[in-house]
Each structure stands twice: as structure tokens, then as C-alpha cells.
Amino acid sequence: MFNTSFVFLLALLISSSKIQAQNDFSELKSDIIQAETEVKRIEGIITLGSVYNRTQLDSITYFADSLSSLTYQNQEFAQAGKQFLEAIVTYHQGNLELAIEQLEISRRYFEQNGPKKIHLRVLNLLGIAYTRTNEVEQALEIQDLILSLSGDDPEYVQDKIAAYGNQANSYRRIGEFAKAIYSLEKTIALSKEDTVAPIALSYLNMGQMLLNLRLYDRALDAYRNININTLPSESVKGAVLSGIANAYLSLEKLDSAYFYYKMAFESTNASGNWQQTLIPQIEMAKIALARGDADLSNEHIRTADTQITKYPYAPPFFIDLYLVKIQYLMMVGKLNEAVSVANEFETYVNDNSIAHLSKDGFRIISELYEKLGNVETALRYQKIHNDLGIMPQRIGENARIAEQRSQLALLEKDEIIEQGLSEKAFYQGLTFQIVALAIVLLGISIFLYKHYKREKRDNVIKDNELKQLKQKLTQLAKESIRPESAEHISLKSKALIKLSDLSYISSDGPYLEFHLRSKSNPEIDRNSLKNVLEELPSKKFIQVHRSHIVNVDFIKSIYSNKVVLTNGEELSVSRSFKDKLDLLLSSG
Numbered sequence: 187m188f189n190t191s192f193v194f195l196l197a198l199l200i201s202s203s204k205i206q207a208q209n210d211f212s213e214l215k216s217d218i219i220q221a222e223t224e225v226k227r228i229e230g231i232i233t234l235g236s237v238y239n240r241t242q243l244d245s246i247t248y249f250a251d252s253l254s255s256l257t258y259q260n261q262e263f264a265q266a267g268k269q270f271l272e273a274i275v276t277y278h279q280g281n282l283e284l285a286i287e288q289l290e291i292s293r294r295y296f297e298q299n300g301p302k303k304i305h306l307r308v309l310n311l312l313g314i315a316y317t318r319t320n321e322v323e324q325a326l327e328i329q330d331l332i333l334s335l336s337g338d339d340p341e342y343v344q345d346k347i348a349a350y351g352n353q354a355n356s357y358r359r360i361g362e363f364a365k366a367i368y369s370l371e372k373t374i375a376l377s378k379e380d381t382v383a384p385i386a387l388s389y390l391n392m393g394q395m396l397l398n399l400r401l402y403d404r405a406l407d408a409y410r411n412i413n414i415n416t417l418p419s420e421s422v423k424g425a426v427l428s429g430i431a432n433a434y435l436s437l438e439k440l441d442s443a444y445f446y447y448k449m450a451f452e453s454t455n456a457s458g459n460w461q462q463t464l465i466p467q468i469e470m471a472k473i474a475l476a477r478g479d480a481d482l483s484n485e486h487i488r489t490a491d492t493q494i495t496k497y498p499y500a501p502p503f504f505i506d507l508y509l510v511k512i513q514y515l516m517m518v519g520k521l522n523e524a525v526s527v528a529n530e531f532e533t534y535v536n537d538n539s540i541a542h543l544s545k546d547g548f549r550i551i552s553e554l555y556e557k558l559g560n561v562e563t564a565l566r567y568q569k570i571h572n573d574l575g576i577m578p579q580r581i582g583e584n585a586r587i588a589e590q591r592s593q594l595a596l597l598e599k600d601e602i603i604e605q606g607l608s609e610k611a612f613y614q615g616l617t618f619q620i621v622a623l624a625i626v627l628l629g630i631s632i633f634l635y636k637h638y639k640r641e642k643r644d645n646v647i648k649d650n651e652l653k654q655l656k657q658k659l660t661q662l663a664k665e666s667i668r669p670e671s672a673e674h675i676s677l678k679s680k681a682l683i684k685l686s687d688l689s690y691i692s693s694d695g696p697y698l699e700f701h702l703r704s705k706s707n708p709e710i711d712r713n714s715l716k717n718v719l720e721e722l723p724s725k726k727f728i729q730v731h732r733s734h735i736v737n738v739d740f741i742k743s744i745y746s747n748k749v750v751l752t753n754g755e756e757l758s759v760s761r762s763f764k765d766k767l768d769l770l771l772s773s774g
Contacts, residue, residue, distance in 0.1 A: 218230035218231055218234065224258060224259060224260055225260060225263065225301075228253065228258065228260065228263055228264050228267055229267075229301055229303075229304060231249050231252060231253060231267065232249075232253075232267040232270060232271065232304055233303075233304070233307075234249060235248075235249030235250060235267075235271045235274070236270070236271065236274055236307055239278070240278035243275050243278055243279070246271055246274055246275050246278075247271075247272075247275060249271060250267075250268045250271035250272050250275070251268075253265070253267045253268040253271070254268060262299075263299070266292060266295040266296065266299070267304075269288060269291060269292055269295075270288075270289075270292040270296075270304070270308060272288060273285050273288035273289045273291075273292055273311075274311065276288055277289075277311060277315055282315050282318055282319050283319065285315050286312065286315050286316065286319065289308055289311060289312040289315060290312065292308045293305070293308050293309060293312060296308055302335065302342070303341075303342070303345075305335075306332055306335060306336065306342060306345040307345070309328050309331060309332050309335075309349075310332060310345065310348045310349060310352060312328055313325045313328040313329050313332070313349070313352050313353075313356070314352055314355075316328065316356075317352065317355055317356045317359055320359070322356045322359050322360050325352070325356045326353065326356050326357075329349045329350075329352055329353040329356065330353075332345060332346070332348075332349035333346060333349050333350070333353075336349065343376060346376060347373055347376045347377055350369045350370070350372040350373040350376070351369070351370070351373045351388065353365075353366075353369040354366040354367075354369035354370045354373065354388075354391065355391075357369060358391070358395060361590075362590070363395040363398055363399055363590045363594075364399075364590045364591070364593035364594035364597060365593070365597070366391075366395055367392055367395055367396065367594055368594065368597045370388045370389075370391055370392045371392075373388050374388050374389070385411075386411075386412045386413060386416050386417055387417075387422070389408045389409065389411045389412045390408075390409075390412060390422070390425060390426055390429070392408045393405045393406075393408035393409045393426075393429045393430075393433075394425075394429055396408060397429060397432055397433060397436070398587070399587055399590055399591050399594070400436070400587060400591075401591065402433045402436045402437050403433075403437070405429065405432075405433045406430065406433045406434070409426060409429055409430045409433070412426055414426055414427075420453050420454055421454060421462060423453045423454070424450045424451075424453045424454030424462040425462070427446050427447075427449045427450035427453055428446070428447065428450040428462065428465065428466060430446045431443045431444075431445075431446035431447040431450060431466070431469065434446060435469065435473075440473050440476055440477065443469070443473060444470055444473045444474075447466040447469050447470050447473070448466070448470065450462065450466045451463055451466040451467060451470075463493060464490055464493045465506075467486045467487075467489045467490040467493065468486070468490050468506045468507050468510055469506075470482075470486045471483045471484075471486035471487050471490065471510045471514070472506075472510050472513075474486060475510065475513050475514060475517060478517075480514060480517050480518050483510070483514050483517075484514055487507070487510060487511055487514060490507055491507075504534075505531065505534065505535060505540070505544050505547060508527060508528075508530060508531035508534065508547070509531065509546065509547050509550055511524075511527045512524050512527050512528055512531065512550055512551070512554060513550060515527065516553070516554055516557060521554065521557060521558055524554050525554065525558070528551045528554060531544075531547055531551075532551070535547070544574070546571075548567045548568075548570040548571040548574065549567070549568065549571040549694060549695060551567045552564045552565070552567035552568040552571060553695060553696070555567065556696075565710075568697065568710060569710075571694070572699065572707060572708065572710065573707075588756060672685065672721070672722070672723055673685055673686070675688075675718070675721055675722065677700070677709065677711040677713070678711050678712060678713060679709075679710075679711050679712075681709055681711070683700055683702065683709065685722070685723070685726065685727075685737070686739075687702050687703050687704050688700060688701070688702055688703075688737055689701050689702065689703055689736070689737050689740040689751060689752075689753070690734060690735060690736040690737060690740065690751065690755075690757060691715065691718060691734070691735040691736075692708075692733055692734055693714070693715050693732070693733045693734070694733075696712055697710055697711065697712055697713075698710070698711050698712075698713050698714070698715065698718060703740075703753075715729060715732075715733075715735055718735065719735055722735070724770075725738075725770070726738055726739065728763070728766060728767055728770050729763055729766075730749060730757060730758075730759045730760065730763045730764075730767055731757065731758045731759060731760045731763060732760060733758075734757045734758065736749060736751070736757060738770065738771065740752050740753075741771075744759075744767070744768075744771070745759075746759075746764070747759055749767075
């Protein structure tokens with residue numbers, strides 16, 4: 187739902203924000219008039235020409251032509267500036283390959299002859315051009331060079347900010363979301379409060395990538411840092427509002443999700459961006475169904491249908507509209523109409539070769555045929571649903587997300603360590619008297635703390651004993667009603683499963699998937715997690731999520747929000763079940 191042009195708008199806004207915020211064009215022109223040397227005057231003309239945007243190509247050309255004057259003694263510098271401004275015009279005209287050739291020539295000149303400020307501006311635009319032509323490796327090399335040349339010199343902080351912003355765009359281009367987010371954090375940390383719009387777009391970019399990594403709480407934090415009134419267009423506002431709605435929807439906060447989808451639609455309804463107006467309608471229709479409000483869902487479906495007729499083609503995510511129609515028709519009991527839409531859906535995904543994007547669709551169709559009493563067809567679609575769940579594309583996507591999340595954590599951990607080392611070096615330079623005072627204060631603090639500990643020790647001991655007693659009683663109560671000696675479980679389908687072979691159970695609507703170590707495909711049975719959990723030994727099986735029960739013998743690693751099994755699979759862990767899991771493992 188996010189127009190990729192916003193990414194490059196972000197880069198251009200960052201690279202020019204200092205000049206546009208602190209110096210208007212008249213001040214730049216004044217600098218040229220008052221320049222004490224010819225070199226400073228030429229440099230001022232180059233700077234002024236380079237801050238105009240693609241809607242002002244005549245102005246850029248005017249300043250480029252002004253550098254053709256034969257009155258300049260330093261003809262080489264003037265011609266180099268003219269070539270750079272002509273390269274900017276070529277870039278804005280969309281001829282990126284030619285622009286890169288021209289910018290490389292300018293790069294070589296200013297690298298050898300300076301000034302450094304112009305050299306950095308050439309490099310920033312060259313990096314953006316390489317990114318837009320998908321030559322990301324070259325772009326990253328240039329952005330690293332800018333960061334190296336900028337160093338910690340305050341004079342070049344805006345060039346450094348631009349480099350980090352462009353670096354984020356390059357990493358995002360190749361799916362390296364962790365590095366892109368890390369670069370955006372650097373951009374925001376260096377930016378000043380007067381660069382409001384670029385900071386907002388940085389947070390928008392960051393929020394979208396955090397959503398892709400399924401870090402929904404962090405995505406919301408990023409979006410909350412955006413003052414929506416500072417954004418340059420209704421389309422960008424719609425991207426922010428839709429991002430917030432997506433995060434709330436993923437966190438299962440339906441009321442908040444509906445509220446922000448509605449705002450996104452209202453903001454972008456007149457923008458002409460069909461994605462930003464269509465998708466909120468589909469999502470609001472889904473939420474209305476989840477609430478049981480069939481009339482409201484149908485209202486959103488009709489609006490979405492009206493919008494679709496305006497466009498000559500249907501993008502892949504139009505499958506969501508088919509699915510919400512099927513669910514609506516099932517809710518109101520129009521099963522035959524639902525079958526007709528289901529047939530259209532299946533034809534659509536097959537004709538467009540996007541069945542891998544339609545996993546939930548075949549589960550919904552399975553439920554439809556089950557309502558019709560056609561068990562054989564229902565099971566066939568359920569099998570398609572299960573097979574799509576283990577397709578290499580989905581497994582690869584999950585692995586990529588896990589890798590990117592781990593990489594982001596490592597990058598941020600390294601940043602904390604680096605800051606700690608910097609602080610350590612700073613404190614080592616303090617005078618002896620200040621250090622001595624700190625030691626005295628520390629001694630007083632330790633004395634007071636020990637006194638406090640003595641006063642509270644008895645109460646703490648009693649509290650711990652009471653807590654342990656409650657835990658033990660709870661555990662004994664569970665053990666008294668759970669079949670701890672059971673070795674098998676019998677499914678409603680009459681299948682008999684050996685518990686030592688059962689790694690975990692997943693809920694998928696009215697069906698359960700029993701994942702076995704000895705089989706590549708799970709056993710399917712119609713039941714609920716609650717009923718099955720009562721039949722399993724409590725010391726071996728525990729619910730870790732509203733959709734998962736796991737065999738603790740198959741747990742390899744435990745994190746704050748997931749468990750990793752011995753076969754490498756990852757299962758989400760809900761906060762409400764995390765304490766029970768920790769208690770079970772510690773008591774085992």
C-alpha cells in the first residue's frame with residue numbers, strides 16, 4: 187500500500203532539508219553576490235542550482251548555463267559545476283543510466299579538486315541513482331564512503347543524515363530490513379527538530395519494515411512518533427494510518443484497527459490512489475464479519491466492488507475481496523452464492539498463478555463445503571490449505587523474517603555496547619576528586635541498601651515461601667486431573683497417535699493439526715485445543731499460544747515471544763502463557 191516514490195522523496199527531502207529549512211533561495215543568492223572569491227561564487231551557484239527539484243528544471247538549466255561564461259578564470263571548476271547541474275537535470279528527466287555516467291565524471295573531478303561539500307552532494311545523488319537502477323551494491327559502497335568522509339564534523343552532518351537515509355532505502359530494496367531500520371535509527375538520531383517532514387517519513391519507512399518483520403508493537407511505536415499534520419500529502423497520511431491499522435489488526439485489536447482503516451479511507455478517498463482506498467474497505471469488511479455485523483460488512487463489500495470496476499486490472503490482493511464475500515455469504519446463509527464466488531476465486535488464483543498467496547482462501551472454502559455437508563470436498567480443500575502451508579516459499583519467508591529479526595537485535599545490541607564503551611572512555615577522563623566522590627556516594631548507597639534489605643528480608647522470605655506453596659498446590663491440582671500416564675491419544679477420526687511422536691498441535695479454525703516427528707504432513711482432526719489439552723499429560727504438553735500446544739520434549743530454545751523446536755520450526759508464545767511455560771520447565 188506504500189508508493190515506492192515515497193522512499194526516494196524521503197531521500198531527497200533529507201538531502202536538502204538543511205538548505206530549505208535554514209536558508210531560503212534569496213539567502214543563497216545573496217551568498218553568491220557577496221562571495222569574496224570566484225571559487226566561492228561558483229560553489230554558491232552550484233549549491234543553489236542543486237537544491238531545485240524536478241519541477242524546476244528550467245532554473246537548474248539557467249544556473250548550469252551561467253557557469254559557461256568565459257569570464258571565469260577557473261574555467262575547469264566552472265565546467266565541472268556545469269556538468270554536475272546537467273547531470274541533475276538528466277536524473278530528474280528519468281534517464282538514470284546517462285545520469286550515472288555524468289555523475290561519475292563529476293565525482294572524479296570533485297574527489298580530486300573539492301570542495302568537499304559539493305563532492306558529498308554528488309555522491310549522495312549518485313547513490314540514489316544506483317539504488318533506483320537496482321545496482322544496490324554500488325549504492326551501498328558510495329553511502330559508506332559518504333559516512334567515512336563526513337566523519338563527526340558538524341559541517342557535514344546533513345550529508346551524513348542523507349547518506350543514512352539513502353542507505354536505508356538501498357537495504358530495503360534488497361530486503362535487508364534489519365540494516366535498513368538500523369540506518370533509519372541513525373538518521374533520526376542525527377536529525378534536528380526543524381527537519382520534521384524527513385523525520386516523519388523516516389518513521390513511516392521504519393514502521394512499514396517493522397510490520398514486515400511482524401514486530402507490531404515496535405511498528406506502532408514508530409508510527410506514534412509521526413505528527414500526521416506535517417506530512418506532505420493525503421496519500422502519505424493514508425500510508426501512515428493504514429500502517430497503524432495493520433499493526434492493530436495483527437495484534438487482534440479490532441476496534442482500533444477499524445478506526446484507523448476508516449481514517450485511512452477518508453484521508454485518501456480523493457487522492458486517486460486506488461490501493462489506499464480499496465484495501466481499507468476490504469479490511470473493514472473483514473472486521474465487521476469478525477464482530478458479527480453482516481450488514482456493515484456488506485456495505486464495505488459493495489463500496490469495494492464499486493471501486494474495482496474503475497480499474498482495468500485486478501492486482502493479486504484482490505483475492506481478499508473474494509474471500510470476504512464468501513465469508514459474508516456464509517454468515518447470511520447464502521451458501522450456493524458462496525460456492526459460485528468460491529469457484530471464481532479458485533479460477534482467479536489459478537489463472538494468475540498466485541495460489542501460494544491464497545492459503546486462507548482454501549481453508550474458508552473447506553468450511554463452506556463442510557456447512558453444505560460435502561465432507562469429501564471439504565477435506566480436499568483442507569488438504570490444499572495444509573499443503574500451501576508447507577510450501578518452500580512460505581517456509582523461506584518465515585526463515586527470512588526470523589533471520590532479519592535476529593540481525594536487528596544484534597545490530598542494536600552492538601550499538602548499546604559501542605555506546606557503553608564510549609561512555610567508559612569519557613568517565614576515565616574524569617578528575618580524581620569526582621571519582622572519589624562517586625565512590626563515597628556509592629558506599630553510602632550500599633550501606634542504606636543493606637539496611638533496607640535487612641528490614642525487608644523476613645517479609646521477602648515469607649512472600650517467596652507463600653508463592654512457592656501456591657505454585658506447588660496449583661501443580662498438584664493439575665496433576666490430579668490430568669492423565670499423566672497416558673501414552674496415546676485417540677482422535678475423533680479414530681486415528682491413534684503416540685504422544686512421544688507428537689511434537690505440537692496447531693489450531694486452524696474448527697480443525698486441529700497434529701504434527702508428528704515421523705510424518706511430513708500433519709494429522710487433521712475436528713476438535714478444539716481446550717478439549718485436547720485436557721486429554722494430554724500436563725508435564726509433557728503445554729499451551730503456549732491460543733493456536734499452539736507444544737510437547738516440551740521437542741523444545742530446543744525459548745525466547746520472550748517464541749519457542750524453537752528441535753526441527754527448527756518456530757512457534758509464537760503469548761504473554762498469557764509464557765509464565766506457565768517457564769514454571770513447567772523449571773519444575774521439570
